[in-house]
Amino acid sequence: MSTTVQRVAIVTGGARGIGAATAVRLAREGRAVAVLDLDEAACKDTVDRVTADGGTALAVGCDVSDTEQVSAAVGRVAAELGPPVVLVNNAGVLRDNLLFKMSDDDWDTVMNVHLRGAFLMSRACQKHMVDAGFGRVVNLSSSSALGNRGQANYATAKAGLQGLTKTLAKELGKFGITANAVAPGFIVTDMTAQTAARVGMDFEDFQKAAADRIPVQRVGRPEDIANAVAFFTGEDAGFVSGQVLYVAGGPLN
């Protein structure tokens, strides 16, 4: 890393899946990492993986859709690790259903976690980034942003995150802050296991069927996404901002 300061990163939804792999990867890149998730105890595995690897990590319990919890969590990270200047808005949930069966709660929950969560976390961290004259925001979008059956709520939220990303890039660029989005295709995590269960398929068969449709002929791993996040959050990526990178084993359209 080209800086002598150990910069602090927050990874939301860091207890498992893509967030956990990203926390581990960013620690390897030299960041001190706050692993933030709904339940602080659930972050322990990720924190242990980072520390076993020689890195520094802190478990933080927080619901990203709650203003007060976000404010307290970011304050705690700043006090215990240092000012958070790298933010990965990764926390996410699914509430899939066809439109006619989608409840108000399905809609609101997905908007609150993905959109309100990314907004609250970005707003709470931006002061630290401005003060440091450096910042990196990465929002987890999705291939579903292009539209996906059964995901009116999720596709809307993931497309919305692309708008947020580009706006943050424009507003905050003059402070040395970049904002980019990573839009994964099919990644093997609890989330895709949940989708397989919803459509009544065995998870292995579901992965095989997905791999057949992907140009590189395999499904993605959390580390594939962590790799893209590491690029966007790197010290030398300061001229890359407002971009959406689809990481899906091939082009989507």
Ligand SMILES: NC(=O)c1ccc[n+]([C@@H]2O[C@H](COP(=O)([O-])OP(=O)(O)OC[C@H]3O[C@@H](n4cnc5c(N)ncnc54)[C@H](O)[C@@H]3O)[C@@H](O)[C@H]2O)c1
């Ligand atoms: N897995 C995929 O194929 C895929 C594809 C495209 C995009 N994504 C996106 O990548 C991100 C990570 O997905 P994943 O597959 O690792 O999912 P996952 O379900 O395995 O993990 C999501 C994490 O977010 C946490 N979380 C949920 N609500 C939260 C809240 N309100 N506050 C704090 N934490 C909360 C969960 O507890 C969980 O640990 C999500 O934003 C998801 O939408 C995933």
